[in-house]
Amino acid sequence: MKNWWQEEVIYQIYPKSFNDSNNDGIGDINGIREKLPYLEDLGITMIWICPIFKSPMIDNGYDISDYQDINPDFGTIHDLEDLIKEAEQRGIKIILDLVVNHSSDEHPWFQEALENPSSKYRDYYIFRKPSNGAPPNNWRSIFGGSVWEKVRNEEIYYMHTFDKKQPDLNFENPELRREIYSMINWWLDKGIAGFRIDSITFIKKDQDYSSLPADGVDQLVTCKHKTRNRPGISEFLHELKQETFNKYDCVTVGEAPGVEYEEFDDYIGEDGYFSMIFDFKYADIDVESGSDWFKRTDWSIKEFRDLLFKSQEAIQKVGWGANFIENHDQPRAISKLIKDPSYQNYYGGSALALMYMFLRGTPFLYQGQEIGATNFTRQFIEQFDDISSIDNYYRSMSEGFSKEEALNFVNLRSRDNTRTPMQWNTSRYAGFSQYAPWLEVNENYDMINVASQEDDPESLLNFYRLLISTRNTSTHRDTLIFGNITPVYDTKENIISYYREGSTETLQVIVNLSSDKTSMEIQSFTSIISNYENIQNNDGSITLRPYEAMLIKLN
Ligand code: GLO
Structure with missing residues (x-):
């Protein structure tokens, strides 16, 4: 069955860092309104706004003290209503962040x-x-x-599964559940298109609350299997859907860490809890677990590719996925996934963009990804705002790492990497605000910014525009959105390639995700998009230059 939300391209906004309309150093809802023309030009069709509700902001809004009011730093409920209306006039829908595993302790x-x-x-x-x-x-x-x-x-x-200022709500209590449902319906009645749903697999806890063998010098244990996706969660999630989402024609995107491929059917199958879910197995390839940054892995492109394909295949069997390479919890994709630093630029950025944009599923872009924003390396722990960065820094040292090593882990993984203010132009504070922003702007803003890429046909921004318009409006639209995906396993190790099969055509994506020149046998084709000026085809074998990426149609 086809659903409207399969056709969307979703842009994620971290409101605190997107655009500051009233020059207090903090981004706001009216700042988003100002940038609607930019977003429309980019071609995206939906915006996911991270939490804008009343909050003491210890986790930047993921600690909510009033679910039905707006944090004054971001504006008012009227600003939001205006944003919803104005976005709609431009063909853009809005989804909000639903954070119900916990509230703020100030609720x-x-x-x-x-x-x-x-x-x-x-x-x-x-x-x-x-x-x-x-x-x-x-x-x-x-x-x-x-x-x-x-x-x-x-x-x-x-x-508190997260910070001590984020006490977990007790979903075992039916009255609490009813309060949550009426709050959700209140928002859906306001005309939002749906929700991204935070940490939802944590709402069911193992009721015996027993201790486990410690796994760190702190004598504690990271025990996600006791708190994540526990038996019994199914009743909660079915009821949630029944009492809220099912009554509306809305989209729901579950943040669902801890769900195994065999369980995807429950989550996104025909009768599943959500329209789609994020799969973190390939996003967290560089660390053993998303929360222990000092346990780094030695990953290869082939491992990344295999995880990505496995995820696509598991999702295709049962439903629909949410594809992403960046978000507000992850480092910048260019910094994490492009191993050769000299290609952490247009080439690396465009290779990643093409690779994930045409996977089967709804693509999500995170603010700044479209201009190739990179991580921002900091010298001192005091420069970080993110609570998990500060925790990881001290925990790394308690596990025996030096100060330098601890800082390095945090620089590689900090959630602040994607939370720096959006880089709009070369003016002071990158055009984000005229006032010193709440978090330092990445020092590379004079090189990497929207203004300098707007009119440059060779820029990453314009490459993203081309990818998005090809998905949204080209003659290949149907294949790119609804076509089946078939991974190509039989390639050299650094190549990521897959077919998208429509009713009348077969398209192929080929990406060399390394700086080594390589080659690939290929049947006769017509080029649709390439991140180099031309494709080097020598009688059935194409030469792939560093980070070369293409979308072709097989003849
Ligand atoms: C990831 C969330 C993260 C929040 C956390 C607590 O898990 O997106 O940013 O800090 O969920 O709400």
Whole structure:
């Protein structure tokens, strides 16, 4: 069955860093409104805005203190309504971020739960008695330290999978679930097109809350299998869909770490919980786990390719996927995936872009990816804002790494790499704001920025525009959106190639994801897009130059 959301190209905005309309150093909703013409020119059809709700902002909005109000730093609910209307006039839909695994500790529910132990709100969260005078168990939080925080003046702890200012909501409580559903429906009634759903696989906890053997010097354990995608989550997610999304013609994109390929059917199959999910298995190729940055892997292009293909094949069997190479939790793709630093530029950027844009699924682009933004290496830990960067820095050192090594891990992986202000032009603060931004601008903004790429036909920005318009409006549209994908395994190791098969044509993507010259046998074809000026074809064998990438049609 075809669905409208399969046709979208989605642009992710980190509102704090996108565009500051009132010059206070913090991006805002009206800043997004100002840039709608830019987004329309880029060709995207939907925007996902990271959380803009009332929040103390310790995790930049992933800590919500009022789900039905806007953080004044970002504007007002009227600004958002105007944005929704104006975007619609340009053919752009808006989805918001739904963060319901936890709230902020400043949410009135939690405040009431603390103040009044006999109130019903106690059971909206997860409170547990100490175990022999210590926290209830030894589980480690994703942002560091124990998942348990002691309540002041009481012999009791509350659970937080993330920071201690992000207490987990207790989905076992039906009344809490109903409050969440009515909040979701309230937003959908406002005319948003749907939600990206944060950390949703964490909402079911193993109810025995038992300790496990420690895996670090802190005597704690990263125990995702106790808190992620647990048996019983299915009832919660079915009910969630039934009571909310199913009543609307909306799109839902689940952030679903911990879901194995065999379980994709439950999540995105015909009767699945969501329209699509993000698969992190290939995105986290450089580390053993997304939260332990000092456990780095020695990955190869072939491993990356195999994971990517496995993911595509598993998704194709049952449903639809959300394809991405960057987001607000990942480093910049060029810095992470382009191994040769001298190609962390137009060539590396365009090779990655072409490689993922034509996979089967809905492509997501993260702000700045389209101009080839790179990581921003910092000298001191004080320059970081992200709580998980600070935690990883100190944890690396407690595990025996030196200060320099710890800083290096954080520079490679910090979530601040993609959170630096958007680089619009060469003016002070990169045109993001006239006031010093909340987070330092990447020093390369005079080289990498939107203004300098706008009118340059050879720029990465214009290459992205071409890729997106080819997917949206060319004669190959149907094949590129709905066609089957068949990976090509039989190539040299650094080549990523796949077919997209439509009813009347077969297209092929070929990408040399390395700086070594290589070659590939190929049948007769017509070129559609190439990131070099021409394709070097010598009677059935093409020569692939460093990071050369193409979309061709087989004759
Ligand atoms: C990834 C989220 C991340 C949030 C976290 C807590 O897991 O996108 O940015 O910090 O989920 O809400």
